[in-house]
Amino acid sequence: MKRLTAIGFEGSANKIGVGIVTLDGSILSNPRHTYITPPGHGFLPRETAHHHLEHVIPLVRSALDDAGLTPADIDCICYTRGPGMGAPLQVCAVAVRVLSQLWGKPIVAVNHCVAHIEMGRVVTGADDPVVLYVSGGNTQVIAYSEGRYRIFGETIDIAVGNCLDRFARVLTLSNDPSPGYNIEQLAKKGEQFLDLPYVVKGMDVSFSGILSYIEATAVEKLKNNECTPADLCYSLQETVFAMLVEITERAMAHCDKKDVLIVGGVGCNERLQEMMRIMCAERGGRLFATDDRYCVDNGAMIAYTGLLAFAHGVTTSLEDSTFTQRFRTDEVHAIWREKAIINEEIVTSDGKFGDSMTAVEF
Incomplete structure (x- = not known):
């Protein structure tokens, strides 16, 4: 049975990352590139966005090659909606919109902060x-x-x-x-x-x-x-x-x-x-x-968190696939924490089975 697989785009600050993961938390690829400025200088939004534009497509190719997959193997495309710097966030939002239409795949917008938490939980077992x-x-x-x-x-x-x-x-x-x-x-x-x-x-x-x-x-x-x-x-x-x-x-x-x-x-x-x-x-x-593989901003954390939401029926329309510099952690309904997926079924917190899921395997 095919495992649900997602590709994720992270670009909220000075790192641009593209990761591919499966629903069981397996990280198939997770390349990224960092915009480094001279000593004594920070990174400005416009220059950071230019850096992301330069590296986003090569990173997509690298992520697919490292995972041994093609776009046909991807079930959804996830990206960081916010919080973060406006111009860098826009690069990923635009890239995801284009790839969604080219590949015919649904989009899932992800909160950057929640993605850090879910990546930490799956990697450490907390x-x-x-x-x-x-x-x-x-x-x-x-x-x-x-x-x-x-x-x-x-x-x-x-x-x-x-x-x-x-x-x-x-x-x-x-x-x-x-x-x-x-x-x-x-x-x-x-x-x-x-x-x-x-x-x-x-x-x-x-x-x-x-x-x-x-x-x-x-x-x-x-x-x-x-x-x-x-x-x-x-x-x-x-x-x-x-x-x-x-x-x-x-x-x-x-x-x-x-x-x-x-x-x-x-x-x-x-x-x-x-x-x-x-x-x-x-x-x-x-x-x-x-x-630093998982603490520092990376695409896999976006892919995994988006895939958790996607597995519970959450998607983002093309019209709503925007970005915001301010996106509070507590604005997100973490539906996956209320329901666990077991043997292709959604199990609610009271232990009862809910709506059937397809193409889900652990």
Whole structure:
């Protein structure tokens, strides 16, 4: 019996990725390409979109070749509707519209944040954890409840990844492979901890004040040889990660959950994983995390999440296959969490069989 198969397009920021997956979570291919700017510079929407335009078709060919498939083998085409940067998002939306008509395949629009969660769950085997979603554009503490991923805490200004990236520009660190990664490596050499603002407001966090403070003091302290760049990176990491551990633990207590899943690009950081693992162990729980293959934006996470929705009858019309820079995690009805697919049948949460499904196999 043929397995449901989807191709997914991710291009919400500086990475363009195309992945092909099956409904059982098998990742058949997952190539991507990153737009890297010079040290001290971020990435602008127009230039990022041009990068995505240049690489999207070669990535489609690469994904199909790596998976050993043709367009005829694809059941649906999934793409990131949002959140993200407008111009890069538009590239994937347009590409998907064209391929849908060329290949005669249905479209499924996907929430970028939810895709990170579902990819993390299928790769790690985490069942129902509290999720810490940390990336360049998002910082949220999330838990599933009654059909949706509910946001229990988040940043009230900039994301933690944006905070780290912007400080990397102050130090003119390389953007290859990413500024956050290079801050992490430099922080390992830090020996002196510098007190920085620690801003937790209930379940929410704020990073803009910390960034402003360290930007203002970094140049002066470095000029006077009061510390090293490594000390600054170490101090910044320890402070912002402690804030994230605090609000995650508070959400665990509120939701009565013991496990934590970290997703998003910053989730690759080994120090963040270490701090969260210690906290989880103290509460008798477990930490689930992945490496940069799945933490960092990729097409497979879009394909898999879209396929979960498609298997439950969800599609997006050509007219509605648009994009949005703002798309809240809790706007999505995660119908697949309410119903499980077993032996070609949809089983509801009460254990009763619902509408029959075809072409589904585990």
